[in-house]
Amino acid sequence: MTERKVELELGLEDADDVEALRLAAARVTKQRPADLQHVHVVRRSIDARRGRVRFHVVVSLDPPRALDELGKPWPVAVRAPARVLVVGDGPAGLFCAWELARAGVASVVLDRGKTVQPRRVDLKGLNRHGVVDPDSNYCFGEGGAGTYSDGKLYTRATKRGDVRDVLEVLTLCGAPHDILIDARPHIGSNLLPKVITSLRERLEACGVQFRFGARVVDLDVQGGAVRAARLADGDELPCDALVLATGHSARDVYRMLHARGARLEAKGLAVGVRIEHPQAFINRLQYGAHADHPRLPNAAYRIVEQVDGRGVFSFCMCPGGFIVPAATEPTGLVVNGMSLKRRDSPYANSGLVVAVELEDAARAGHTGPFALLEVQRKIEEAALAAGGGKLRAPACRAADFTAGHTSSTLPTTSYQPGVAAADLAAVLDASGVAIAHRLRRALAAFERTMPGYAGADALLVGVETRTSAPVRVARAPVSLESIDVAGLYPAGEGAGYAGGIVSAALDGQRVARAILATLVTRTR
Numbered sequence: 001m002t003e004r005k006v007e008l009e010l011g012l013e014d015a016d017d018v019e020a021l022r023l024a025a026a027r028v029t030k031q032r033p034a035d036l037q038h039v040h041v042v043r044r045s046i047d048a049r050r051g052r053v054r055f056h057v058v059v060s061l062d063p064p065r066a067l068d069e070l071g072k073p074w075p076v077a078v079r080a081p082a083r084v085l086v087v088g089d090g091p092a093g094l095f096c097a098w099e100l101a102r103a104g105v106a107s108v109v110l111d112r113g114k115t116v117q118p119r120r121v122d123l124k125g126l127n128r129h130g131v132v133d134p135d136s137n138y139c140f141g142e143g144g145a146g147t148y149s150d151g152k153l154y155t156r157a158t159k160r161g162d163v164r165d166v167l168e169v170l171t172l173c174g175a176p177h178d179i180l181i182d183a184r185p186h187i188g189s190n191l192l193p194k195v196i197t198s199l200r201e202r203l204e205a206c207g208v209q210f211r212f213g214a215r216v217v218d219l220d221v222q223g224g225a226v227r228a229a230r231l232a233d234g235d236e237l238p239c240d241a242l243v244l245a246t247g248h249s250a251r252d253v254y255r256m257l258h259a260r261g262a263r264l265e266a267k268g269l270a271v272g273v274r275i276e277h278p279q280a281f282i283n284r285l286q287y288g289a290h291a292d293h294p295r296l297p298n299a300a301y302r303i304v305e306q307v308d309g310r311g312v313f314s315f316c317m318c319p320g321g322f323i324v325p326a327a328t329e330p331t332g333l334v335v336n337g338m339s340l341k342r343r344d345s346p347y348a349n350s351g352l353v354v355a356v357e358l359e360d361a362a363r364a365g366h367t368g369p370f371a372l373l374e375v376q377r378k379i380e381e382a383a384l385a386a387g388g389g390k391l392r393a394p395a396c397r398a399a400d401f402t403a404g405h406t407s408s409t410l411p412t413t414s415y416q417p418g419v420a421a422a423d424l425a426a427v428l429d430a431s432g433v434a435i436a437h438r439l440r441r442a443l444a445a446f447e448r449t450m451p452g453y454a455g456a457d458a459l460l461v462g463v464e465t466r467t468s469a470p471v472r473v474a475r476a477p478v479s480l481e482s483i484d485v486a487g488l489y490p491a492g493e494g495a496g497y498a499g500g501i502v503s504a505a506l507d508g509q510r511v512a513r514a515i516l517a518t519l520v521t522r523t524r
Helices: 018-029 091-102 116-129 144-148 163-172 192-205 251-259 279-290 358-363 371-387 398-403 424-428 436-449 501-523
Strands: 004-011 038-047 052-060 084-087 108-111 209-212 216-222 225-231 236-238 241-244 264-266 269-278 304-307 310-318 321-325 335-339 347-356 393-397 419-421 459-464 471-473 488-490
Touching: 004 018, 018 038, 084 091, 091 108, 091 144, 091 163, 091 192, 091 241, 091 501, 116 144, 116 192, 116 321, 144 192, 163 192, 163 501, 192 209, 216 251, 225 241, 241 501, 251 264, 251 471, 264 371, 269 279, 269 310, 269 335, 269 371, 269 424, 279 347, 304 436, 310 335, 310 436, 321 347, 335 347, 335 459, 347 436, 347 459, 358 371, 371 393, 371 419, 371 424, 371 459, 393 398, 393 424, 398 436, 398 459, 424 436, 424 459, 488 501
Parallel strands: 084 108, 084 241, 108 209, 241 488, 393 419
Antiparallel strands: 004 052, 038 052, 216 225, 225 236, 264 471, 269 347, 269 459, 304 310, 310 347, 321 335, 393 459
16 A cells, blocks of 8 residues: 555554554554554644544555654765854754755854853852843753754644654754654653754764854944954954854844844844743643543643734743743843743743733834834843842732732742742833733633633743844745845844744854855855
């Protein structure tokens, strides 16, 4: 028989039973089980309220691809000298360098932060002592912001490139094989650092260079084209192309680009809080009678409500996770969520954020390319002050917030620097943009459909402001170069063209292919 895709359903007890999968596939395809030599899962999702596990499988006479066949074509030995600089070692930068190396083109990857192991030490300083290193934190360092924030790999950006290729490269570099089949794949913050290190080492073995502690402070622009990057230590690196993949929190880079004549545009984003619940409550909410089934993972959720023409929605939900300090500057406070591969924390947390558009910022007096950046900054500064220092976060019980009160007591939390009862509404509205009332009304709506969601045991922790870049670096639609600076290639989430690990990786690949096309044209 030829390869055929079929949809199967199995009960929770049979979810990991290969023979049960084979028998179910035989019934659907009307084949004898003995004739189905290879039945392998290509997509898996859970319909837990019905007590079923839905499998999408491929029934094939050929075995699934072996690990050593994944991610091809692989990088090859690159040709020196390297005339492409990749600024930023997050997914956009890494996959840009990987795509260039597949074609044998050398690059130098620069990152202001540290490799994953010494970066861990600085993260401990954040969590235990409230000390922010502006160059090494949850946002900056090897692998970018995603390295220590769960490693979620699901994306809607399926039209932007080959999502399967990105997942295969990550699996080749040590990610769990199940990311290739799960409907909502994630690696986990305990495993992703090893995957990122492996990816870097494979590139280094091909001749790609990496420099850490290399913060770019200026660009040499001559005749409307970038010629070199200047580092904080005074070093200057010449280039024919410079990929800017610095992530959504590199505010100094935005200022530098503006000074060098690159066109920047303010971009809408979403701001709000992290909401944290006992994970057992979310499991009951999502799984009902099957909540305690040992084969079910800790449950996730996704919610949205429209309030006064603006979306209020969950963001980066972390089942069995932790809230962490994600500040990049000592003058502000930001929180984010993460979880390990096992997702076995007793807490569930999610961003709960309100969309903020350009007209909202303008009504509050924020205009120009940095309008939304200033909204972020004002709220983060207010959060730091309300928390009382050392990255203690302002917090409030959801029921109190909805009622317009400040909490007198707070439940326990996964947030290690600690929380302080505060007027979260005042913090959220500190920029002049009305956020608190929309969040309050949305919580009331969620409580009606999910009783207990906005109850006394739900904790709001502020503030979640780094949901996306507040600025877009304008680029040409085909060449992907900056409209104003030739040879400058804005890429990934920080440039305003992605919204997560996979979409950023895809954008990095697109930029690499645009550079390759330009190099071919120039050498003809």
